[in-house]
């Protein structure tokens with residue numbers, strides 16, 4: 001089986017937020033899709049290890065926020081590579097509260113979803129739900145998963161359903177960012193900063 005074709009499936013990049021013991025939590029997902037139009041139903045796939053998974057199960061609700069291409073890398077780092085188990089992800093974010101959920105200022109729009117079906121699929125939970133409210137907040141270009149990989153040079157962490165192990169293809173030295181997984185090829189200059197999450201070279205390790 002050649003897994004390469006999996007990289008040709010298309011997705012977007014979103015923040016999914018919910019609540020755990022009344023605290024705002026959330027994570028990045030690419031796995032979101034519209035299932036039906038009448039009623040409008042949406043599905044997302046969330047890893048069992050993600051704190052957001054248990055939050056959605058607790059509240060029976062989630063909010064899907066559409067991110068723009070030019071999203072601040074701090075949002076990708078915080079929501080995609082850290083856990084609400086350890087950090088308050090919304091603490092330093094700009095947001096406005098809608099339907100009692102924090103909507104990031106950069107979000108193009110959001111969908112507030114009530115979960116109607118939960119399907120456990122091995123490592124991930126498929127949450128299917130009915131849209132309670134939705135709003136487009138601004139005109140901007142939504143980020144696709146292809147743009148995230150090709151232009152932002154972003155990586156998928158192990159918990160993303162689309163994760164694939166990196167294969168080293170050249171003999172050049174490679175350094176991986178221990179925060180976001182970005183791989184840099186060639187020597188690291190003194191003033192090097194990660195183009196995805198902005199940390200310095202001290203947080204890179206040789207592959």
Ligand SMILES: Cc1cc2nc3c(=O)[nH]c(=O)nc-3n(C[C@H](O)[C@H](O)[C@H](O)COP(=O)(O)O)c2cc1C
Nearest residue numbers: 027028029030031046047050051052080083084159
């Ligand atoms: C581009 C990108 C796409 C991701 N897609 C998913 C996804 O579809 N489902 C998922 O469970 N995790 C996905 N992740 C991983 C989670 O965002 C990540 O594990 C996060 O740290 C979980 O945070 P939490 O523990 O606060 O829920 C993705 C991460 C990135 C950067």
